[in-house]
Amino acid sequence: MTLRLLSLCSGIGMIDYVWSVILKQEIAGQVEINPYCQALLSERWPDVPKSRDLKELTKHDPFETVDVVAGGIPCQPFSGVGKRRGTDDDRHLWPYAFAIVQRHKPTWVLIENVARFAIMALDVVQADLESANYQCWAYVLPACAVGAPHARERVFILAHATSCRLEVGQEATRLSAQSGSPSAWMAHSDCERERLQSERQSKCQHASVTENDGTQGTLALSNSQRHNDAPGNRLSQSGMGRELDGLTDWMDGTRWPALPGEPQHAWEPPRTITRKVPHHDARLEALG
Numbered sequence: 001m002t003l004r005l006l007s008l009c010s011g012i013g014m015i016d017y018v019w020s021v022i023l024k025q026e027i028a029g030q031v032e033i034n035p036y037c038q039a040l041l042s043e044r045w046p047d048v049p050k051s052r053d054l055k056e057l058t059k060h061d062p063f064e065t066v067d068v069v070a071g072g073i074p075c076q077p078f079s080g081v082g083k084r085r086g087t088d089d090d091r092h093l094w095p096y097a098f099a100i101v102q103r104h105k106p107t108w109v110l111i112e113n114v115a116r117f118a119i120m121a122l123d124v125v126q127a128d129l130e131s132a133n134y135q136c137w138a139y140v141l142p143a144c145a146v147g148a149p150h151a152r153e154r155v156f157i158l159a160h161a162t163s164c165r166l167e168v169g170q171e172a173t174r175l176s177a178q179s180g181s182p183s184a185w186m187a188h189s190d191c192e193r194e195r196l197q198s199e200r201q202s203k204c205q206h207a208s209v210t211e212n213d214g215t216q217g218t219l220a221l222s223n224s225q226r227h228n229d230a231p232g233n234r235l236s237q238s239g240m241g242r243e244l245d246g247l248t249d250w251m252d253g254t255r256w257p258a259l260p261g262e263p264q265h266a267w268e269p270p271r272t273i274t275r276k277v278p279h280h281d282a283r284l285e286a287l288g
Contacts, residue, residue, distance in 0.1 A: 004028040006063055006104065008054065008071030008097055012040050012286045015070055020045070029063035031071070036282035054096040061103065069101055070110035078117040086120040094121065098128045105132075107161050115140050115153040125157055134159040149259050 003026070005019045010032040019025050029049045030041050041050065049062040054073075076082050077089030086092065094111075101109055111125065118140055126136045136159045143152035258264050264271070277283070 002026055003067040003107075004065055005068045005070060006066040006100070006106070007031065008069065008100070009033075009073055009093075010041055010071065011037050013037075013044060016041075016045065028066045031057070034282075034286065036279060037286050040286075054093050054100070057096070057100055061100075063104070066104040066106045068108040068110070069097070069104065069106045070108075070112075071097070072112040073097055075114045075117070078120050079114050080116055084116070084120070087124060092121070094125055094128075098125075098132075101129070101134075102132055105161070109134060109157075109159040111157040113155055115155050118155040122155070122157070129157075129159045133162050135162050147256060149256055 005016070005025060006028045007013070007016050007019075007030045010016055010030040011034070013030070016027055016030065020027050027045060027048045029051065030045065031051045031054055032038050032041055033053050038050070038052070041048075051057055051060075051062065073093045074091045077086055077092045078084065083089075087094075097111070109129065113121075118138060122138055126138070129136050136157060138155060138157045140153050140155050142154075143150055255265070255267070257268050
């Protein structure tokens with residue numbers, strides 16, 4: 001079965017890439033306000049309907065059937081480096097995202113944001129979704145849960161239409177074996193999700209290491225841990241792939257750059273760029 005994704009705050013289209021290129025599913029539409037990101041999305045998905053602003057969708061909505069609504073709404077109102085005005089900030093766009101959910105009534109909703117969002121706005125988001133007959137799960141997952149050499153915690157809010165809740169719970173075990181299906185990684189039972197989260201968090205033990213300049217840096221995984229997890233010397237299951245989280249083995253080939261103090265891998269691009277790079281500032285902003 002083909003599922004259609006409406007991508008909110010699409011950025012450079014990373015969710016869209018996984019959805020359309022890796023999982024071979026359809027993109028119903030993309031919403032992005034940044035001009036540079038808009039240009040990238042138009043180049044890569046020229047035939048996908050687009051909208052510039054979530055607020056504009058209250059006036060004109062060009063999207064048709066939507067099965068999944070997913071995206072990372074602006075984090076500035078909740079980020080620890082900002083003023084932390086939360087839901088009182090003009091950049092808080094959840095009410096507009098929720099209006100889209102109410103209009104299209106997708107089967108699945110996935111919202112991502114900084115970890116502080118769980119403290120400042122999770123109750124509001126869950127209350128809204130539950131009022132629209134969705135069942136919600138919220139998790140704070142760090143980047144090191146999928147093998148990255150840093151923590152970078154993010155909150156993920158997953159919601160499913162309650163009309164299918166019992167059927168999904170009963171089919172979770174069967175679908176987890178069908179990891180080629182995009183429904184597989186969405187269909188775990190509550191117990192399986194809790195077990196997976198616990199195992200991932202246990203792997204994110206921070207190790208303090210001394211960098212080249214003599215300063216102390218905190219890394220999510222120590223060098224020895226990373227070497228133990230290397231192909232051919234794997235002592236523990238990685239954070240992605242395998243039947244544990246429903247993702248197929250071929251999605252478990254992520255490579256991470258060398259840690260501070262380590263020589264760069266042959267495949268890594270130079271970390272010092274002397275030439276002028278087109279759209280340098282815009283590209284950095286798009287990467288977050």
